[in-house]
Amino acid sequence: MSFILKLFQKKSKPVNLTICGLDKAGKTTFVNYLVHGEFRETTPTMGINRKSISFPKLDLHIFDMGGQEDFRPIWSDINEKSNALIYVVDSTDYLRFEETKRIFLDILRSQIDNEIPVLILLNKTDLPDHMERIQFTRDFGLLEDEISHTWAVFDTSAKTGEGVVESITWFLQMLGE
Ligand code: G3D
Ligand code: MG
Numbered sequence: 001m002s003f004i005l006k007l008f009q010k011k012s013k014p015v016n017l018t019i020c021g022l023d024k025a026g027k028t029t030f031v032n033y034l035v036h037g038e039f040r041e042t043t044p045t046m047g048i049n050r051k052s053i054s055f056p057k058l059d060l061h062i063f064d065m066g067g068q069e070d071f072r073p074i075w076s077d078i079n080e081k082s083n084a085l086i087y088v089v090d091s092t093d094y095l096r097f098e099e100t101k102r103i104f105l106d107i108l109r110s111q112i113d114n115e116i117p118v119l120i121l122l123n124k125t126d127l128p129d130h131m132e133r134i135q136f137t138r139d140f141g142l143l144e145d146e147i148s149h150t151w152a153v154f155d156t157s158a159k160t161g162e163g164v165v166e167s168i169t170w171f172l173q174m175l176g177e
Pocket of ligand 1: 023024028030041067088124156159
């Protein structure tokens, strides 16, 4: 390749990103908002929904995982090859809080390396009676000593777009964008 071509060749780092969380948390809606810049209706994800987005310094290859119980065994295979994790929690789903917390902590303990940054989205905060971020952070176990990943929690609404730009900006910085 010529010197000139090398000079102008795009040098983007490929990043494999998995998005996990219980079914109906808003994973696919969040990805849609990232890709289209607006809310779009979704249908339940069967298996894995793959999308790619290019940023100036990195290409994000997104693996949006089906959250139903039947699909969760696939997560560990994808997470083990992943460089980044977004975990989405429905901030109004008090009934399944312990279930999503157990699954999240299991991913951190056994499916991803310690240096992988973790973005936690406390989603659906446009709805009334949602969980408060400070209380959530404590109850979700994020302040425990065993957590050695770099993490952050953002309030988001994949419906109104609240927190989408802020959360992804933080994440891209962690990934070296
Ligand atoms: P999943 O991919 O995690 O399984 P989806 O979840 O993205 O398919 O979303 C599940 C439902 O939650 C969808 O509604 C979607 O519109 C809704 N939803 C996602 N994010 C938000 C949000 O931030 N606020 C509100 N109010 N709703 C949200 P349906 O009605 O299609 O089941
Ligand atoms: Mg989905």
